[in-house]
Amino acid sequence: MLNEKKVLFSGMQATGNLTLGNYLGALKNWVNLCEEYECFYSVVDLHSITVRQDPTVLRQRARKLLTIYIAAGLDPEKNCLYYQSHVSGHAELAWILNCFTYMGELNRMTQFKDKAAKHADNINAGLFTYPTLMAADILLYQADVVPVGIDQMQHLELTRDVAQRFNAVYGDVFTIPEVYIGKVGAKIMSLQEPLKKMSKSDENPNASIYLMDDPDTIMRKCKRAVTDSEGQILYREEQPGIRNLIDIYSACTGKKPEEVVKEFDGKGYGDFKVAVGEAVVSALRPLQERYEELSKDKAYIDGIIKANAEKANYVATKTLRKVQRKVGFPDRVR
């Protein structure tokens, strides 16, 4: 079924509302990669339940995310867009990989530490072994490349280590994946605390721009973005708020940060924030419009869910059977 193209895997959680960070750091970069790679993009709902979820809301959000994938420009004929929970191989391989991952490695994961601090009443084993499930996602498809934002780097390094460890014992079973980080937008920061990553779970609604925010809301959030008293639009660490706005503008318009600095030389922060807001509104408008249309077409989305789950299952099962044989599980009797 697969052709000669290299394989690419990535995924997103359907938890909370998607932010501009998710879009600029990941989704936007995914579009068009299918010309070069055989692409798999999962809605990773198994990962979502490491934090308590309302079942009805989770189901709605998962469908919304899958629809957003298409609305953002991922052609479901050329990209495999599917729910992780529809392919049981993810959980099965994750179990096997758990037996090849050390507690010490998982203990070092900064995302685990952050999430454990946030959900102190529910530090479950799934939250701890989250990175091995992520490794399973990637290795199941023999992915060569994994495009993500910077916050996922540590998990990707662990995936490579676990894959290499497994290969060292059983031969070349897994492809060792490379991480692909976009040039701009790989770490979009909070609009209110620019030293913190823009996050779906931020309690301050002004900190994040959500993909479905209307133009007025986007403009208001940009105008309220925290900056500094330097008064100059420069791309440097000492001005994290302005630097973040330059990153956002640059990712939305395709201009390089140096060009943005030139364009706004001598202009005030007020003007710049308006320009950033307008750039975000224009970048999100096509996605929002397409989403509105697509979400009405239940039969079309259902068809994609079914066909793509079958394709993902086919590919995943091939790797899973190979791994099961390697570790010594008995062959199936037909």
Ligand code: TYM
């Ligand atoms: P998630 O759902 O938190 O984020 C999805 C993608 O968005 C990127 N991202 C950002 N990029 C730039 N700036 C930000 N502020 C920002 N916030 C999020 C993330 O880096 C990610 O690429 N564990 C993963 C999902 C996952 C996955 C995988 C990814 C599960 N299995 C296998 C790749 C491969 C997660 O929670 O991403």
